[in-house]
Amino acid sequence: MAASCVSTSSSFCLQPQFSINRSLKPNSLSSCSSIQPSNLSINLGSSNRNLKNQGFVVQAAWTRRSRSEAEKRPNKKSWKQRTDMYMRPFQLNVFFSKRFIHAKVMHRGTSKVISVATTNAKDLRNTLPSLIDNEACRVIGRLIAERSKEADVYVVAYEPNKNERIEGRLAIVLDTIKDNGIIFV
Known part of the structure; x- marks a missing residue:
C-alpha cells in the first residue's frame, strides 16, 4: 500500500x-x-x-590515504594526524646527550612547556654523583611526575622516535614516571 x-x-x-x-x-x-x-x-x-x-x-573511517591521493595533495594530513593533538594533548619528550638528561612535558596544541627536568640544573649538578647514570634517570622521572602533577597534568603521551627502543635509561625514566602516578596513553 x-x-x-x-x-x-x-x-x-x-x-x-x-x-x-x-x-x-x-x-x-x-x-x-x-x-x-x-x-x-x-x-x-x-x-x-x-x-x-x-x-x-x-564503521570507523579509513585513515590511511592511497598513494595517488597522497601524490595529489602531499601536505594533507590524515584524520589521525589532525585529531591526535586534541585526543592526547600532553606529550613527553626525553633527550639523552653525552653529558646530561633532559625531559619535558609539552602541550601539543599550544607548544607550551608544562614541566621540565634536566640534570644540567644547578641543584642537580652539584648533588648527583653522575649526571647520566640510572640514578639520574630515576631523579629526572620523579621530578617530571611531581612537576606535572603540580600543573594538573596526570596523563601524558610518549611516542618513541623511529627505530628507538624503550629499554635501558629511557625505560628507567618512563617507569619512574609511571610509578609516581602519571598515566601514559
Missing part, C-alpha cells in the same frame, strides 16, 4: 512506501492505530542498499 504525495510549496515530494503484513484481522482495518509496529516497514529506496549487511553500525 503506497502513501499519497503531500504537496508543498516546492516541487520536492517524498513518497515513502509502506508495506503491511497481510496477516491482519479483517476488523482491524478500520483505523491505522491498530497496526502493530512490527507489521510496518519503511522502504526508502536506494539508500537502503548502503545499509545492507551493516546492521546500522557506524
Whole structure:
C-alpha cells in the first residue's frame, strides 16, 4: 500500500512506501492505530542498499590515504594526524646527550612547556654523583611526575622516535614516571 504525495510549496515530494503484513484481522482495518509496529516497514529506496549487511553500525573511517591521493595533495594530513593533538594533548619528550638528561612535558596544541627536568640544573649538578647514570634517570622521572602533577597534568603521551627502543635509561625514566602516578596513553 503506497502513501499519497503531500504537496508543498516546492516541487520536492517524498513518497515513502509502506508495506503491511497481510496477516491482519479483517476488523482491524478500520483505523491505522491498530497496526502493530512490527507489521510496518519503511522502504526508502536506494539508500537502503548502503545499509545492507551493516546492521546500522557506524564503521570507523579509513585513515590511511592511497598513494595517488597522497601524490595529489602531499601536505594533507590524515584524520589521525589532525585529531591526535586534541585526543592526547600532553606529550613527553626525553633527550639523552653525552653529558646530561633532559625531559619535558609539552602541550601539543599550544607548544607550551608544562614541566621540565634536566640534570644540567644547578641543584642537580652539584648533588648527583653522575649526571647520566640510572640514578639520574630515576631523579629526572620523579621530578617530571611531581612537576606535572603540580600543573594538573596526570596523563601524558610518549611516542618513541623511529627505530628507538624503550629499554635501558629511557625505560628507567618512563617507569619512574609511571610509578609516581602519571598515566601514559
